[in-house]
Amino acid sequence: MDFKGSDTIPGPRTEDHLPQTAQAAVKIVIVGGFGVGKTTMVGSVSEIRPLTTEETMTQAGVGVDDNYGSESKTATTVAMDFGRISITEQLVLYLFGTPGQERFWFLWNGLFEGALGAVVLIDTRRLEVSFDVIGRLEERGVPFVIAVNSFPDAPRYPVADLRAALDLxxxxxxxxxxxxxxxSSRDVLMTLLRFLHSLARAKAPT
Incomplete structure (x- = not known):
């Protein structure tokens, strides 16, 4: 999914410094397999100019990276993507997009440190690439929501079938x-925040 086709925020992006009204900053990670749209999501929703670590794909990745469904993709994230969005005047989310190729997964542990929650982006054409991603989040105890990214030729499945396939x-x-x-990306983040709030309420002493 090409970031160049993403929505852009009208006018110049805000300065990199936090708004003076901000009282809390929360770290959120955007995870998923190769080419599912993580860089695109961070870029579309960030109120600052997103930091990306994309590099041109070369022959070295042939036979190593699974680019099914992303054959036209010419660049790939090799470290992380970073963006920021103010949910309210007081609450700011820092967004960290992880690299999708398995050979870069060793970077994930550092990106997961301090994360309050995660968004798992999935492509229904290749659900299997999400299994290890979800497993890693469950191992670390990071709460997450599933966001089914819309690709024109991707099959659509009932939520119950997706839940069963992903063992959620x-x-x-x-x-x-x-x-x-x-x-749409902001709606996903709001869904995650509501989920995190529900988990916190469930753990609160009565």
């Missing part, structure tokens, strides 16, 4: 999204 607990939200659209 009933309470984990699954939401459709278009990572190119700022409003």
């Amino acid at each position: 607990a009933e309470e984990i939200p699954i939401i459709d999204c278009d990572a190119r659209r700022r409003a």
Whole structure:
């Protein structure tokens, strides 16, 4: 999914410094397999100019990176993507997009440190690339939601079928999204925040 086709925020992006009204900053990670739209999501929703670490794909990745469904992709994230969005005047989210290729997964541990929650972007044409991603989050105890990114030729499945295929607990939200659209990406983040709030309330002493 090409970031160049993403929504852009009208006018110049804000300065990199936090708004003076900000009282809390939360780290969120955007994870998923290769080419599912992580860079696109961070770029579409960030209120600052996103930091990307994309490099041109070369022959070295042939036979190593699975680019099924992303054959036209010419660049790939090799470290992380970074963006920021203010949810309210007081609450700011820092967004960290992880590299999708398995050979760069050793970087994930550092990116997961201090993360309050995660968005798992999936492509229904290749659900299998999400299994290890979800497993790593479960091992680390990082709460997450599933965002089904919209690709024109991707099959659509009932939520119950996706939940069964991904072996997800009933309470984990699954939401459709278009990572190119700022409003859609923001809806995903709001779904995650509501899920995190529900988990916190469930753990609170009565």
